[in-house]
Amino acid sequence: MPLDHPSPTIDTSPKVADEVKYTTCYMCACRCGIKVHLRDGRIRYIEGNRNHPVNKGVLCAKGAAGIMQQYSPAKLTAPLLRVGERGKGEFKEISWDEALDIATKWLGDIRKTDPRKLAFFTGRDQSQALTGWWASQFGTPNYAAHGGFCSVNMAAAGMYTLGGSFWEFGEADWERSKYFLMFGVAEDHASNPIKIGLSKLRARGAKFVSVNPIRTGYSAVADEWIGITPGTDGLFVAALIHELLSADKIDFDYLTRYTNAAWLVIQAPGAADDGLIARDSDGTPLTAPKLAGAYKLDDGRSAVPVFQLLAQRFLDPIYAPEAVADKTGVPAATIRRIAAELAHAAFDQAIEIDQPWTDWRGQRHAKTIGRPVAMHAMRGISAHANGFHTCRLIHVLQLLLGSVDVPGGFRHRPPYPKSAPPENKPAGKPHQVAPGKGLGAPLGYPMGPQDLIIDAAGRPARIDRAFSWEAPFAAHGMMHMVIANAHAANPYPIDTLFFYMANMSWNSAMNTSGTMQMLADKNARGDYRIPHIIYSDAYFSEMVAYADLVLPDTTYLERFDCISLLDRPISDADGAADAIRQPIIAPDRDVRPFQDVLIDLGARLKLPGLAESDGSPRFSGYADYVTRHQRAPGIGLLGGWRGADQVQSYIENQCFWREELPESARFYKFANRDYLDYAAQRRWIGAPEPIVMQIYAEPLQRFRLAAQGHGRPQPPDAIRARVERYFDPLPFWHEPFEEAVSGVAEFPLHAVTQRPMAMYHAWHSQNAWLRQIHGANRLYVARVTAERMSLADDDWVWITSRQGRVKAQIRLMDGVNPHTVWTWNAIGKRAGAWNLTPDAPEANEGFLLNHLIAELLPPRGDGYRYANSDPVTGQAAWYDLRVRIEKADDAGTQPRFEPLHPPQGLPPRPDILRYGAKR
Numbered sequence: 001m002p003l004d005h006p007s008p009t010i011d012t013s014p015k016v017a018d019e020v021k022y023t024t025c026y027m028c029a030c031r032c033g034i035k036v037h038l039r040d041g042r043i044r045y046i047e048g049n050r051n052h053p054v055n056k057g058v059l060c061a062k063g064a065a066g067i068m069q070q071y072s073p074a075k076l077t078a079p080l081l082r083v084g085e086r087g088k089g090e091f092k093e094i095s096w097d098e099a100l101d102i103a104t105k106w107l108g109d110i111r112k113t114d115p116r117k118l119a120f121f122t123g124r125d126q127s128q129a130l131t132g133w134w135a136s137q138f139g140t141p142n143y144a145a146h147g148g149f150c151s152v153n154m155a156a157a158g159m160y161t162l163g164g165s166f167w168e169f170g171e172a173d174w175e176r177s178k179y180f181l182m183f184g185v186a187e188d189h190a191s192n193p194i195k196i197g198l199s200k201l202r203a204r205g206a207k208f209v210s211v212n213p214i215r216t217g218y219s220a221v222a223d224e225w226i227g228i229t230p231g232t233d234g235l236f237v238a239a240l241i242h243e244l245l246s247a248d249k250i251d252f253d254y255l256t257r258y259t260n261a262a263w264l265v266i267q268a269p270g271a272a273d274d275g276l277i278a279r280d281s282d283g284t285p286l287t288a289p290k291l292a293g294a295y296k297l298d299d300g301r302s303a304v305p306v307f308q309l310l311a312q313r314f315l316d317p318i319y320a321p322e323a324v325a326d327k328t329g330v331p332a333a334t335i336r337r338i339a340a341e342l343a344h345a346a347f348d349q350a351i352e353i354d355q356p357w358t359d360w361r362g363q364r365h366a367k368t369i370g371r372p373v374a375m376h377a378m379r380g381i382s383a384h385a386n387g388f389h390t391c392r393l394i395h396v397l398q399l400l401l402g403s404v405d406v407p408g409g410f411r412h413r414p415p416y417p418k419s420a421p422p423e424n425k426p427a428g429k430p431h432q433v434a435p436g437k438g439l440g441a442p443l444g445y446p447m448g449p450q451d452l453i454i455d456a457a458g459r460p461a462r463i464d465r466a467f468s469w470e471a472p473f474a475a476h477g478m479m480h481m482v483i484a485n486a487h488a489a490n491p492y493p494i495d496t497l498f499f500y501m502a503n504m505s506w507n508s509a510m511n512t513s514g515t516m517q518m519l520a521d522k523n524a525r526g527d528y529r530i531p532h533i534i535y536s537d538a539y540f541s542e543m544v545a546y547a548d549l550v551l552p553d554t555t556y557l558e559r560f561d562c563i564s565l566l567d568r569p570i571s572d573a574d575g576a577a578d579a580i581r582q583p584i585i586a587p588d589r590d591v592r593p594f595q596d597v598l599i600d601l602g603a604r605l606k607l608p609g610l611a612e613s614d615g616s617p618r619f620s621g622y623a624d625y626v627t628r629h630q631r632a633p634g635i636g637l638l639g640g641w642r643g644a645d646q647v648q649s650y651i652e653n654q655c656f657w658r659e660e661l662p663e664s665a666r667f668y669k670f671a672n673r674d675y676l677d678y679a680a681q682r683r684w685i686g687a688p689e690p691i692v693m694q695i696y697a698e699p700l701q702r703f704r705l706a707a708q709g710h711g712r713p714q715p716p717d718a719i720r721a722r723v724e725r726y727f728d729p730l731p732f733w734h735e736p737f738e739e740a741v742s743g744v745a746e747f748p749l750h751a752v753t754q755r756p757m758a759m760y761h762a763w764h765s766q767n768a769w770l771r772q773i774h775g776a777n778r779l780y781v782a783r784v785t786a787e788r789m790s791l792a793d794d795d796w797v798w799i800t801s802r803q804g805r806v807k808a809q810i811r812l813m814d815g816v817n818p819h820t821v822w823t824w825n826a827i828g829k830r831a832g833a834w835n836l837t838p839d840a841p842e843a844n845e846g847f848l849l850n851h852l853i854a855e856l857l858p859p860r861g862d863g864y865r866y867a868n869s870d871p872v873t874g875q876a877a878w879y880d881l882r883v884r885i886e887k888a889d890d891a892g893t894q895p896r897f898e899p900l901h902p903p904q905g906l907p908p909r910p911d912i913l914r915y916g917a918k919r
């Protein structure tokens with residue numbers, strides 16, 4: 001039929017911007033490069049930067065929605081001072097001078113008298129190279145970021161075993177791997193790289209197996225999904241090890257050269273050296289000529305190689321596939337098949353790269369041999385009370401297959417690997433803390449009981465109890481315990497809680513309802529039990545209402561940031577890289593970048609590194625600090641273009657720097673002479689010495705010996721048995737504590753959360769685009785389980801744990817372990833928070849599982865309550881939660897709390913937030 005009108009001309013690429021600026025995304029922790037398109041000074045469009053090493057142009061839904069983060073009506077607008085009761089959200093606006101005077105007074109008084117009385121903890125910020133240093137200048141040991149409730153098990157187990165870890169410090173060899181085994185990951189800190197990597201794997205026909213109770217996210221595109229029962233991954237991995245040992249499918253050469261498998265372990269039950277590594281007079285470990293057998297040392301002592309102990313442990317029938325099948329929910333035949341597939345990929349499909357390299361002994365290898373099996377794991381493994389040992393088990397599995405930092409395997413990203421563990425020890429022992437004085441770095445890696453942060457009586461010396469006998473390897477602190485311990489004034493009272501970007505009265509707390517009460521609780525005199533709370537955030541999160549003083553931050557598009565090699569850089573396995581953020585637009589509110597505020601505050605407090613001897617500020621702001629501050633001679637926060645124009649050089653290079661490793665230095669980094677020389681020159685490691693990977697972790701044995709009565713210090717009697725049991729130098733599987741304390745009959749279901757791909761925890765609660773994807777959350781229940789309980793889709797249920805109960809609506813699904821229920825993390829909101837209307841779906845249909853998770857275990861015999869945490873690292877055991885569900889009579893989320901009123905200055909709550917609308 002003829003057209004009456006000519007075809008319209010459509011401009012498919014309209015000019016959207018009159019200016020483009022480069023920076024780094026901060027809509028999650030992944031740190032992709034972005035191009036921000038501006039018109040008339042307003043953000044119109046965000047695009048992935050194709051040249052950026054992290055995302056190579058890929059942008060996810062969150063990244064694109066950064067526009068609505070900028071135009072959010074929940075942005076704080078000015079410093080606030082509380083005028084009503086804590087928790088009510090009643091504030092008055094004050095000037096920055098007044099706000100900083102108040103903070104300086106509170107913190108100055110503390111520093112002059114007892115620096116421990118400041119507890120400074122940060123959330124998912126990327127400024128730990130600054131914040132940790134600031135805490136040490138202040139002199140408080142009570143510092144950490146959020147790793148204790150995120151994935152410190154993953155980090156600590158990796159560091160004590162490999163000198164590196166999964167997290168964002170390593171990656172699969174996406175180009176070469178033939179078999180990829182992923183544990184407990186729905187979405188991750190390396191989000192876009194993993195998605196890009198998975199597409200490469202799939203295109204090459206490599207097999208991807210995902211072990212996860214829930215088939216969403218990455219698991220949904222896996223070739224095989226193993227719907228394991230939560231908390232049993234370690235048992236599954238132990239059974240894989242059992243099978244590989246039984247079939248003799250082990251890379252003995254790799255073990256002998258690069259791990260401590262051949263080191264001799266003293267066998268002297270009851271003696272002070274039992275289980276320690278036999279050493280010569282120089283302290284060099286003695287090695288066995290073979291990996292098996294028993295040996296007599298020159299001094300007559302008995303010893304066996306590490307591998308002998310490993311084989312004895314895992315050939316035990318308790319780790320046979322049939323023995324673990326019921327518990328894990330994985331059939332024995334599947335375990336056997338996966339073990340055989342791993343062995344086939346590693347040994348029958350081994351690869352060779354035509355790349356010579358030289359090892360630390362000077363031996364030249366004509367080719368680089370690869371075992372193309374890669375693994376990755378994260379919070380699903382980590383957030384259990386057995387997570388440290390489970391993660392160690394995964395690393396041991398990798399080592400047995402010879403697949404760490406080889407072609408096709410898991411690869412370290414510079415500046416990793418470091419020594420296993422790194423040499424830095426935590427500072428903060430009582431004699432190291434003094435009024436008016438700085439301190440060493442508060443976080444580190446204890447090598448034995450002498451490195452604990454405890455007092456002479458063995459009591460914790462940090463407010464969170466990190467690095468005490470209760471959590472000796474708490475390498476990231478225990479942020480989840482700070483409020484409860486501060487409220488109880490145990491181990492001592494503090495004066496000021498200073499939090500940055502951590503929603504501690506809502507989704508970042510266990511026992512959320514209790515935490516809100518603790519923050520607002522008063523003593524008999526009518527004073528708050530936690531005297532002062534300072535909080536910095538860019539948005540009106542639930543935590544704002546509990547602050548006495550609010551220091552409003554900018555958005556990530558309004559400030560300078562530094563993604564540092566001293567913290568969590570953006571390196572990949574073939575090159576070192578770091579990045580900055582630059583201000584794309586100027587704030588239109590009375591807000592300041594937190595990093596600038598911290599530097600200003602430090603100068604006002606006359607902290608040694610931040611004030612000149614005449615008392616004047618040493619730095620004009622964070623960018624100046626990054627440019628001029630040196631952590632060691634020639635070492636600053638950024639690796640590239642060191643010098644006066646460093647920041648400008650980054651801006652001209654699209655806000656990142658990357659330096660390729662020499663071709664000969666890219667694999668076997670732990671033993672590669674070219675790499676070790678390169679790393680030592682850049683001060684990533686102390687000396688170009690080989691890094692021996694630790695199947696047998698001797699530091700754990702030192703704690704065990706102390707528990708058995710050897711050396712000083714020793715644990716208090718009440719905790720001896722716990723230290724002795726869990727400080728096993730070889731990894732093992734044990735039941736999470738919650739199994740025993742909750743009672744499986746009363747609480748038959750596991751309950752876990754996952755972070756969705758379209759939201760990063762609570763950050764996007766007010767993001768008008770992302771709310772349309774996740775405006776409310778359901779409790780997902782296996783169809784078979786629901787049918788057995790006569791529950792139907794859309795029913796409302798009470799979910800009950802030993803801690804309490806919440807009400808939620810259910811959705812049935814097939815792709816979930818039948819003993820597990822789950823929901824998306826941090827979608828449920830307190831009414832009114834984030835400047836959402838009180839009738840927003842987040843507050844009425846969304847719910848928070850955190851109310852059900854106890855931060856403490858039930859009392860032991862003497863009444864003391866341990867943290868609900870891993871006994872080695874203190875990692876919060878979020879995923880050990882056990883619940884029951886019962887049909888509810890009525891609809892509507894429970895519990896509800898009094899709606900929060902937005903503080904002064906926030907704009908009215910719009911019914912519709914329009915993209916691009918002129919305001």
Ligand code: SF4
Nearest residue numbers: 025028031032060063
């Ligand atoms: S993965 Fe994270 S950093 Fe990358 S674009 Fe998405 S939100 Fe931004």
